[in-house]
Amino acid sequence: MKIVRIAVIAFAVIFVLGIVFLKPLNRTPLEETGLIEQARDSIAGAMIISARDTLPFMVSYGRVNITPEYPMPMAGYSQRDAFNAVHDSLFCRVIMLEKDSRRLYMISADLLIFPEELKSKIQQSFLSADPGALFYFSATHTHNGLGGWADGLGGELIAGEYHPEWIDKVTRDITELAKIISGQARKSTINYFEADAQQYVKNRLVAGAPVDGKIRGLKINRASGDSLVLFTYSGHPTLLDRKSLTLSNDYPGATIEKLETRGYAFAMFMAGMVGSHRITNIEGNGFERISSLSDILTDKISSAAVIGPVETSFSLLHYEIPFGPSQARIGKNIAVRNWVFSSVLQPLKGSLTAVNIGGLNLVSTPCDFSGELYDQIRPDSKPVIITSFNGDYVGYITKDAHYDNSDYMEVRTMNWVGPYYGDHFAGMINQALHKINH
Numbered sequence: 001m002k003i004v005r006i007a008v009i010a011f012a013v014i015f016v017l018g019i020v021f022l023k024p025l026n027r028t029p030l031e032e033t034g035l036i037e038q039a040r041d042s043i044a045g046a047m048i049i050s051a052r053d054t055l056p057f058m059v060s061y062g063r064v065n066i067t068p069e070y071p072m073p074m075a076g077y078s079q080r081d082a083f084n085a086v087h088d089s090l091f092c093r094v095i096m097l098e099k100d101s102r103r104l105y106m107i108s109a110d111l112l113i114f115p116e117e118l119k120s121k122i123q124q125s126f127l128s129a130d131p132g133a134l135f136y137f138s139a140t141h142t143h144n145g146l147g148g149w150a151d152g153l154g155g156e157l158i159a160g161e162y163h164p165e166w167i168d169k170v171t172r173d174i175t176e177l178a179k180i181i182s183g184q185a186r187k188s189t190i191n192y193f194e195a196d197a198q199q200y201v202k203n204r205l206v207a208g209a210p211v212d213g214k215i216r217g218l219k220i221n222r223a224s225g226d227s228l229v230l231f232t233y234s235g236h237p238t239l240l241d242r243k244s245l246t247l248s249n250d251y252p253g254a255t256i257e258k259l260e261t262r263g264y265a266f267a268m269f270m271a272g273m274v275g276s277h278r279i280t281n282i283e284g285n286g287f288e289r290i291s292s293l294s295d296i297l298t299d300k301i302s303s304a305a306v307i308g309p310v311e312t313s314f315s316l317l318h319y320e321i322p323f324g325p326s327q328a329r330i331g332k333n334i335a336v337r338n339w340v341f342s343s344v345l346q347p348l349k350g351s352l353t354a355v356n357i358g359g360l361n362l363v364s365t366p367c368d369f370s371g372e373l374y375d376q377i378r379p380d381s382k383p384v385i386i387t388s389f390n391g392d393y394v395g396y397i398t399k400d401a402h403y404d405n406s407d408y409m410e411v412r413t414m415n416w417v418g419p420y421y422g423d424h425f426a427g428m429i430n431q432a433l434h435k436i437n438h
Contacts, residue, residue, distance in 0.1 A: 021340050025327060026324075059222055074144065075145060075158065092173075107122070110145055118170060140270070141252075142250045144247060152346070153344050154346070186223045196300075200281055201234055205406045217229060227264050316356075350394045370422065394416055400419065
């Protein structure tokens with residue numbers, strides 16, 4: 001009888017804890033929640049910032065080294081308390097695009113994601129000196145970069161012990177860089193390019209499913225004679241062992257370095273639609289694979305024909321996405337309650353930034369955005385570059401068909417918003433693009 005009483009009490013405790021901390025997954029279609037209508041109304045009412053004079057774009061650029069001189073955690077796989085070697089330094093890179101006294105700062109960090117706190121502090125610092133400053137953030141998504149950039153329990157579980165002094169130093173360094181490059185802008189022409197590297201990525205969610213393997217980007221020629229390149233690709237930068245304690249920017253960093261030895265004064269990478277893609281068909285291990293892939297990408301970027309130059313118009317739309325309660329799953333139909341998710345991490349928050357540079361479109365997303373969704377983006381035949389990790393993070397956004405059919409861990413546990421959001425994100429992007437293109 002004693003054993004039975006203990007079992008009953010244990011069951012009751014587990015049942016109560018389940019009620020307190022867990023909830024059934026909400027599968028109500030988004031159309032019935034009002035979120036799609038809210039999104040449409042908000043995008044329709046969002047202000048577009050435009051500059052349409054006929055003067056050339058003015059462009060400048062720079063970078064700051066964000067590698068600390070003391071041990072810090074690493075982020076990208078399971079928690080690693082401190083790096084013990086540096087294979088290649090990590091940087092935060094900036095391309096400043098100026099038009100009609102408006103400055104757009106395109107900023108990418110050699111990190112897993114662009115940290116929300118770092119984004120917020122950079123914006124505050126820049127806007128105090130230039131109230132009209134505009135921003136477009138991304139990251140390289142290296143899985144062998146620094147952690148230590150997120151406060152709170154969830155932040156430390158993901159990125160290790162919090163280092164606010166590092167955040168503050170990078171903010172100061174980037175702010176100082178902005179002051180320097182603001183006086184170095186030169187007349188420039190901007191061209192779009194793309195190259196096919198599809199054979200080097202595969203769908204890691206469903207074997208044989210479609211992939212987007214295009215390298216997309218900008219080639220910029222300044223009147224001073226120097227050339228810049230910004231490129232994106234959808235292969236996950238996970239070519240190093242998950243137990244490695246060596247800092248590295250993986251293949252994006254190696255490709256940047258090789259481009260800058262081949263005549264480009266400055267190169268910058270922004271993670272593309274990495275939510276469903278991994279690198280394949282590259283022989284070797286670790287840094288051998290990085291070297292081989294970076295050789296291939298460098299060749300393809302260097303030889304890629306450009307489309308352009310683009311027109312001299314410019315417009316930007318920034319949109320805060322309305323979300324319902326979080327839906328972080330622990331089973332097919334069981335999720336943690338929103339208050340638990342918000343306490344450990346933070347309430348769901350994310351935005352889209354759509355930029356039209358003379359007919360060329362860029363869209364930044366707050367997630368691991370899936371390349372499988374690219375065929376749902378319809379920009380009226382104008383080029384579109386979609387990037388991930390814009391300073392907010394809401395998990396994985398993948399094709400809706402995978403939500404219940406994929407066994408991949410990221411689809412099961414790293415989609416924090418719930419079902420139907422693949423189609424929803426594609427719809428929001430299409431609406432934003434239509435608005436800034438008309």
